[in-house]
Amino acid sequence: MPNLIPLITLASLLTIPFTEAQQTPIAAVILTRHGARTPLFKDTKTFTEGNSELTLEGKNQLFERGQFLRSRWGSGGSDPMTGFSETYYQNQTYVRSSDTDRTINSAQSLLQGLFPASAAPTLTLANGTTLNAPGTGDQQVPIHVVDNNIDYVLRGWFNCTKLDNHVNELFKSKEFTDYQAQHQGLLDAISPRFGRSLALSDMWNVFDYLNVQRSYNSSFQDLTSSQWSELTDMVNYLEYQKFKPGYAAANFINEVVTQLQGAAVPGSAQKFTYYSGHYTTFTNFFGLTGLSTTNTSLQAIPDYGSTLIFELLATPGSNDRFVRFSYRNGYAAPVAFPIANLPVIAPLADFVKTMDQWSKSGLKGWCDICGNTVNRGCETLNLKSGDDVGAAEAKNEGGVTPVVGGVIGAVVGVLVTGLVAAGILFASRRRTPAAQPETVSAARQPVVFAKQV
Numbered sequence: 001m002p003n004l005i006p007l008i009t010l011a012s013l014l015t016i017p018f019t020e021a022q023q024t025p026i027a028a029v030i031l032t033r034h035g036a037r038t039p040l041f042k043d044t045k046t047f048t049e050g051n052s053e054l055t056l057e058g059k060n061q062l063f064e065r066g067q068f069l070r071s072r073w074g075s076g077g078s079d080p081m082t083g084f085s086e087t088y089y090q091n092q093t094y095v096r097s098s099d100t101d102r103t104i105n106s107a108q109s110l111l112q113g114l115f116p117a118s119a120a121p122t123l124t125l126a127n128g129t130t131l132n133a134p135g136t137g138d139q140q141v142p143i144h145v146v147d148n149n150i151d152y153v154l155r156g157w158f159n160c161t162k163l164d165n166h167v168n169e170l171f172k173s174k175e176f177t178d179y180q181a182q183h184q185g186l187l188d189a190i191s192p193r194f195g196r197s198l199a200l201s202d203m204w205n206v207f208d209y210l211n212v213q214r215s216y217n218s219s220f221q222d223l224t225s226s227q228w229s230e231l232t233d234m235v236n237y238l239e240y241q242k243f244k245p246g247y248a249a250a251n252f253i254n255e256v257v258t259q260l261q262g263a264a265v266p267g268s269a270q271k272f273t274y275y276s277g278h279y280t281t282f283t284n285f286f287g288l289t290g291l292s293t294t295n296t297s298l299q300a301i302p303d304y305g306s307t308l309i310f311e312l313l314a315t316p317g318s319n320d321r322f323v324r325f326s327y328r329n330g331y332a333a334p335v336a337f338p339i340a341n342l343p344v345i346a347p348l349a350d351f352v353k354t355m356d357q358w359s360k361s362g363l364k365g366w367c368d369i370c371g372n373t374v375n376r377g378c379e380t381l382n383l384k385s386g387d388d389v390g391a392a393e394a395k396n397e398g399g400v401t402p403v404v405g406g407v408i409g410a411v412v413g414v415l416v417t418g419l420v421a422a423g424i425l426f427a428s429r430r431r432t433p434a435a436q437p438e439t440v441s442a443a444r445q446p447v448v449f450a451k452q453v
């Protein structure tokens with residue numbers, strides 16, 4: 001067909017918008033922050049946190065995110081995804097949440113919006129009896145979790161030695177104490193509400209308490225808008241400074257790349273991979289990839305229900321695959337960002353190569369990037385080289401303290417005992433609530449640490 005050649009040549013000379021129009025999504029990986037919730041206390045240095053749950057407002061936020069994705073990818077959508085179905089199919093969709101009530105409920109809410117209730121299906125049994133679906137025809141999408149202590153993908157910032165060191169240095173730094181001094185007036189003005197003097201390092205808890213009151217308590221509206229905007233700046237500064245090194249995004253990046261590569265395999269059924277997590281992973285991701293250095297608006301805590309969207313694109317009739325990364329902050333319009341030196345629509349191979357510098361896989365990757373030789377299972381990696389893995393498992397289960405790889409000695413022994421105690425507490429806590437959703441409890445493993453070798 002020689003008469004087509006000039007056209008093709010012309011197309012290849014045209015600029016990116018033309019090319020973009022040629023490329024359509026064939027799969028996606030997303031991360032959401034949970035929606036609005038009840039107050040969440042966090043320890044300033046260890047990040048150990050209390051309980052919190054999604055509010056109705058939070059459920060509506062994530063429901064809207066699901067509707068938004070359906071209006072993007074569904075049939076008749078703004079950017080229809082090849083093969084995407086509004087009916088849930090096991091081979092197309094995989095959902096993983098961090099193991100907290102607020103993120104699991106967030107995932108449920110988004111999935112309700114993405115896979116809407118439909119005419120309730122029926123099932124005819126072999127003996128001819130026809131069964132109706134339970135309830136109102138909502139589609140049920142399984143949500144997978146792993147225990148928080150081994151969740152390096154969505155909760156990797158706990159007990160991460162390099163991060164802890166970074167935060168300790170930050171709190172002592174001149175920049176930090178200068179910044180606090182600049183805002184001492186506001187700290188003093190609001191401290192009576194808390195009955196104690198306030199520090200910048202504790203701004204997360206201060207902000208969170210005030211933010212929740214401001215949203216849900218009509219008799220708590222006396223902060224001025226300039227006080228509120230200064231408070232918001234302070235908490236954004238604090239959380240960005242804490243989490244910008246991005247250690248805890250490394251395992252998440254590995255997941256994103258792995259999932260996109262899987263979806264790119266010819267014939268793959270995979271369409272939608274969904275991670276339901278926390279703003280920390282956003283801040284880590286923006287920091288690690290340099291996005292928040294390039295665009296300072298990314299130095300703020302993402303709004304509730306914010307979404308990272310990694311779309312795998314294809315040109316019809318070609319095996320070329322591309323990745324487009326977009327960020328949707330709360331209800332704002334999504335913005336597509338170039339990562340590092342990549343174009344906004346980057347060939348998959350280039351995307352993989354660029355992400356590789358930040359990507360870490362599994363427990364070993366997490367221990368490496370955090371510089372950990374103890375905590376969260378890293379000590380079992382050390383033991384492995386000392387070849388007595390059985391002893392490591394016995395120790396983790398029974399509390400027997402062996403010689404730890406012959407290297408670290410008594411201090412580690414003490415830490416390991418603490419770890420075992422934490423494991424036991426964890427296991428017994430998780431047995432208590434009887435009414436966990438089936439999809440969640442099925443993925444839980446009672447013995448956590450011994451399984452990590």
Ligand SMILES: *[C@@H]1O[C@H](CO)[C@@H](O)[C@H](O)[C@H]1NC(C)=O
Pocket residue numbers: 125127128129
């Ligand atoms: C068919 O099987 C179902 C489930 O075992 C049972 O409840 C129902 O009574 C059976 N119907 C007939 C007609 O045997």
Ligand SMILES: *[C@@H]1O[C@H](CO)[C@@H](O)[C@H](O)[C@H]1NC(C)=O
Pocket residue numbers: 213217218219220
């Ligand atoms: C709402 O705010 C008022 C005024 O500060 C306070 O006294 C009250 O305890 C708050 N209510 C709740 C449920 O926190």
Ligand SMILES: *[C@@H]1O[C@H](CO)[C@@H](O)[C@H](O)[C@H]1NC(C)=O
Pocket residue numbers: 089090091092267268269
């Ligand atoms: C995915 O599952 C659906 C429903 O079971 C099936 O129709 C479809 O052929 C499967 N797709 C692939 C690529 O296996």
Ligand SMILES: *[C@@H]1O[C@H](CO)[C@@H](O)[C@H](O)[C@H]1NC(C)=O
Pocket residue numbers: 295296297298329335
């Ligand atoms: C920076 O990011 C914001 C989203 O947080 C976006 O609206 C804006 O367009 C970005 N600016 C540039 C120059 O990319």
Ligand SMILES: *[C@@H]1O[C@H](CO)[C@@H](O)[C@H](O)[C@H]1NC(C)=O
Pocket residue numbers: 149159374375376377418419422
């Ligand atoms: C985290 O570190 C603390 C000591 O700082 C320890 O008590 C705790 O068991 C560790 N948690 C895990 C999951 O390793």
